[in-house]
Amino acid sequence: MNTPSDVLVVGAGAAGLAVVESLRRKGYRERITLLGEETGAPYDRPPLSKQVLAGTWEAERTQLRTREVLDALDAEFVLGERASSLDAATRTVRTADGAELGAEAVVLATGLHARRLPELSGVAGVHVLRTLGDAVRLRGELLEARRVVVVGDGVLGSEIAATARLMGADVTLTGPQAAPMRAQLGHDIAALLAALHTAHGVRLRPDTLVATLETAGGRVTGVRTAEGETIPADLVVAAVGSTPATDWLAGSGLALEDGVVCDSRCRAADGVYATGDVARFHHEALGRSLRLENRTNATEQAMAVAANILGADRPYSPVPYFWTDQLGVKIQVYGLPTPTATTHVVEGDTEQGRFVARYLDGEGRPVAVLGWNMPKQARLHRPYLLDRYTPRPVAAPR
Incomplete structure (x- = not known):
């Protein structure tokens, strides 16, 4: 695979910015354009419902990078412009203002829209x-x-x-x-x-x-x-709830089904990739498609996309992870708990408000690990999940 002469990233949130940063870290020195609907610099979303809402953070503190760091990326930031359509065959994006942007590789990182019910x-x-x-x-x-x-x-x-x-x-x-x-x-x-x-x-x-x-x-x-x-x-x-921001992709030629449908390389079409909340990718170890709405995935998947743009050709098969902070409690979850899984406390005590629990499927195999105010201990249990979430190597033909 030839290295693309230019890359266009649509979506200037955490996932989109992480693609740009990862490409630069990997030595890519060609033209990169980052197109974003919001006018301000890229910012982090998890603090919005906690620190920003509570007033312990000023809004500016959510910015992911300083202006100096963004300038050092040597990328063109086109902010305050909403993407309105994509021609996947020619990898051309048109904006609501009528501008056309194209590149040899296009990354879709448009995230989610908050679901708005008419009755509310x-x-x-x-x-x-x-x-x-x-x-x-x-x-x-x-x-x-x-x-x-x-x-x-x-x-x-x-x-x-x-x-x-x-x-x-x-x-x-x-x-x-x-x-x-x-x-x-x-x-x-x-x-x-x-x-x-x-x-x-x-x-x-x-x-x-x-x-x-x-x-x-x-x-x-x-x-x-x-x-x-x-x-x-x-x-x-x-x-x-939220809906993937794919409305602008109608008629693009891409498969859309609760997100942008991708293969295990996060590729939606030739030269077109998706990452973050909007991407529905094939997880090779699980044998099914996933769309993950969390901050960790935004960064990890972006790094995988950048690597594959540059020719790595590696599947993205993460151990899913999310966290939430509520009322003085930090909850961290590795893996995907299922409705039928049983939970077993393996460290700590629920009565003391500090514990680690494993989720087991019907055959007693671990599918997820949860830490309740025990972040370090929960992370130490993550390796128990690797067998489930790591693809099996394909044997070479004899």
């Missing part, structure tokens, strides 16, 4: 949280709000509820699950997280769907559940 939109006091601007606006209203309802009990909704509660608000967390983050943590650990929230005063409303908003004078006053109950609120945050 268009009213003052109702927020989503995806961008830095979203976080700043939400913090401004949280400082004045007394009663907050968070709709959605996944990772983001749980983090927002935890932060709002620490800020002193009366918080209700609603969602369709039996406990917060049950889909990510399984029944047993999610029950512990529910107990943590309850102990800190968060009002949990499990198995609860919100049907519509209650309003007065154009501003939210509460949410009405599917059962007809009204939960009062001065402020509502809708954390009902």
Whole structure:
């Protein structure tokens, strides 16, 4: 494979920037263009629902690199321009302003859009949280709000509820699950997280769907559940999931199915790659496609894409990893817990609030490891997962 004469990265978040940095670290000195919809410098998203929302970080602290470091990359940053279409055959991107950008290699790193439900939109006091601007606006209203309802009990909704509660608000967390983050943590650990929230005063409303908003004078006053109950609120945050930012890729010639469909090399078409939250790649060890929405994957997959652009031809087969900080507890998860997996505490004690648990499948094989306020110990258990997540080498023909 020939080294491309130029590279265009679409998406100026953590994944897109990591592609540029990795290419430069690997000695690539040709032209690189980074196209991003937001006007500011690339920033980190995990602090938005925690440090920025709580006010312990100023917005500027989320910037991933200083201006001097970005300038040293010798890349062209085209910011404040939204990509509107892609011709995968010619590797040409058109922007909403009518400009055309092309390159021999194109990397799609456009991330996610916050899902907006019509029944939870268009009213003052109702927020989503995806961008830095979203976080700043939400913090401004949280400082004045007394009663907050968070709709959605996944990772983001749980983090927002935890932060709002620490800020002193009366918080209700609603969602369709039996406990917060049950889909990510399984029944047993999610029950512990529910107990943590309850102990800190968060009002949990499990198995609860919100049907519509209650309003007065154009501003939210509460949410009405599917059962007809009204939960009062001065402020509502809708954390009902995200959708891959692939709308602009309709008609591009790429396969789109809950993300940009890629092979094990994160390649969506000849000379076109995808990375980060938007990429659905084939995991060779698991034998199926995955799309991972987490910060660690954004960096690791970007590095794999950069290597493959330069001819490495290696599969991307990570041990998935994510973390969340809530109410003084750091939770770290390696691997993919499954709904049928059983959990076994292998270090520490749940009663003491510090433990490591392994998730085992029906045959007793480890599929994931979780650390609850034991980050170092959890990391030491990661090697037990390598057999499951490492592709088997293909035997050479005789």
